[in-house]
Amino acid sequence: MIATEPTSSPPAPTGLHGVTMRFGRLRALDDVDLALRPGTIHGLLGRNGSGKTTAMRILAGHQIPTAGRATLDGSRIFEDDTAVAAISFIRDDQRYPDDFTVHHVLRCAAALHPAWNEQLAQQLCQDFALPLRRKTKKLSRGMRSALAITVGLASRAPLTLLDEPTLGLDAPSRQIFHDRLIEDYALHPRTILLSTHLIDEVSPLLEHVFILDRGRVIADTTADELRSRAVRATGETQQVRELIGDASVLGTETLGSQSRIVAAIAADEHLRAEALRRGVALDPVPLQQLITHLTQGT
Numbered sequence: 001m002i003a004t005e006p007t008s009s010p011p012a013p014t015g016l017h018g019v020t021m022r023f024g025r026l027r028a029l030d031d032v033d034l035a036l037r038p039g040t041i042h043g044l045l046g047r048n049g050s051g052k053t054t055a056m057r058i059l060a061g062h063q064i065p066t067a068g069r070a071t072l073d074g075s076r077i078f079e080d081d082t083a084v085a086a087i088s089f090i091r092d093d094q095r096y097p098d099d100f101t102v103h104h105v106l107r108c109a110a111a112l113h114p115a116w117n118e119q120l121a122q123q124l125c126q127d128f129a130l131p132l133r134r135k136t137k138k139l140s141r142g143m144r145s146a147l148a149i150t151v152g153l154a155s156r157a158p159l160t161l162l163d164e165p166t167l168g169l170d171a172p173s174r175q176i177f178h179d180r181l182i183e184d185y186a187l188h189p190r191t192i193l194l195s196t197h198l199i200d201e202v203s204p205l206l207e208h209v210f211i212l213d214r215g216r217v218i219a220d221t222t223a224d225e226l227r228s229r230a231v232r233a234t235g236e237t238q239q240v241r242e243l244i245g246d247a248s249v250l251g252t253e254t255l256g257s258q259s260r261i262v263a264a265i266a267a268d269e270h271l272r273a274e275a276l277r278r279g280v281a282l283d284p285v286p287l288q289q290l291i292t293h294l295t296q297g298t
């Protein structure tokens, strides 16, 4: 059931609101707010055990939080037919009944999701070379991910949750996933939350980023704003060091008299002018490196 909130309170957006999830003494999520923007691709990033899957399970209505609530368009999410129709949740450990073939899975998904697009499903099966008559228990790891992605995209659910969807997929198949996701999303915008450890591969797709660290949200911002928090400065070592001053250093490479230093410093107009004067080149920092820095020490 997706229950309507009391009329006196303003409609809450889609997401998690003050969610805490305890497993015994462990706090997997600690007062987490994830406000999902409609028609936006969000990244849910963080190290192993930071709480990404738990957050997705609660958003999908598969888990009731210890405190707080999950909402879809202002209505509380519970696991029932309405939530199943409106939410597509693709997990890295997706299980199917033993006797199910790929074809059976697609037929079930089509019956559950009102916005199912058969043409897209067939296209993805062809792209991934999925054997329709093969039993799911006989699929390879990558094929299972390809099937889950096919279900996740073809369902065109208003809220699509993709938890490590490319696990086991080879590079060409991951590229197919990225291409098809962006093509279909452009034609049929929906709210997407994607978790992955292959951050640099997916970062061009991400519009908004949440970073979880030990169950807490430590960044809730646009991908562009996050990228602007650091630069890679390359040039003569002395000039580079003077340019970045006492900014926190994320990484250094030195070759002869030249250095390439990644520093947590905003590339504002002043820094750009100063870099030009010193003959130092400034480049954006890969998101992966920045996130590693933000979550280090865990």
Ligand SMILES: Nc1ncnc2c1ncn2[C@@H]1O[C@H](COP(=O)(O)OP(=O)(O)OP(=O)(O)O)[C@@H](O)[C@H]1O
Pocket (backbone or CB within 6 Å): 023, 026, 028, 046, 047, 048, 049, 050, 051, 052, 053, 054, 055
């Ligand atoms: N059912 C459960 N019972 C007990 N502890 C759990 C349960 N589910 C998750 N946890 C714990 O909660 C924490 C967060 O787990 P979660 O799976 O959400 O992390 P994650 O960010 O998805 O990790 P990964 O990147 O490794 O998939 C971990 O410490 C995990 O061991």
